Each structure stands twice: as structure tokens, then as C-alpha cells.
Amino acid sequence: MPNETKAIADIFYDPTLTPDAVAQAGEEMFLNMYQTPPSERNLNNNRYNSFVKSSTKVKANLASLPPTEGAAKQHSFRVYLQTQQWLHNDSFNPDRRGWVRDDGGVLKPVETMYPITPDSVLNSIYCS
Secondary structure (H helix, E strand, C coil), X not given: CHHHHHHXXXXXXXXXXXXXXXXXXXXXXXXXXXXXXXXXXXXXXXXXXXXXXXXXXXXXXXXXXXXXXXXXXXXXXXXXXXXXXXXXCCCCCHHXXXXXXXXXXXEEECCCCCCCCCHHHHHHCCCC
């Protein structure tokens, strides 16, 4: 597993990666970190299965769940930008890779492009 993780990490050194390649490498990295079995190579399915397992315990630890695919994608874009900055790659354009500019032109990270849960679930939750 360590060699596979290093091989995935090395992908982030390539300054010519497409956004799709960055997202794919990031998802593979998260799947490796969460020790996902080879038969379950989908981050959202892994998150769901981890939630189901966790919810059967007396004290569920939701913080231990893997990120959603959308959140992992945006995180991978941020890692890729940081790596390219460390490599002094000045030609790298972050605007297409998980970052937006505010009115002053300052880069701001995009946390996720998708909702973390469907509205139907959020609407059924309430606190007394």
C-alpha cells in the first residue's frame, strides 16, 4: 500500500494534469487512506457503507467518515495548487481547479460543488 500511495502522490507533481486527472488521483488517495477494499472503489459508496456501520454503534463517530466525492475533488484541487506553488510553477492557473476569486481578486477555496445531503434529509431533521 505505501508504494501505491506514493505513486498517487507523485501524480500531483505533474503541472499538465487536467482537472479530471487531479480529481481521480485525489479520490484514489482517499480510497487508499480509508483502506477501501478493491471491490468498493467509489468514495460515495464507501462513505455510505461507513455511515451504516457507524450508525449501528452506541456512540457513532461521524468525524471518521470519508469525505464525499465532491469534497474530495475540491480538496484534491487545493493540494494540487499547493504542490504547484511549492514547485514554483508560475504558469499554473488555479481558477479552473477548485478556486474562485472574490471581488478583490483574492483566491478562495471551493469546499464542495454538491450538497452534503439531500434537502429531503435536511428538512426531516429538527432540534427541540
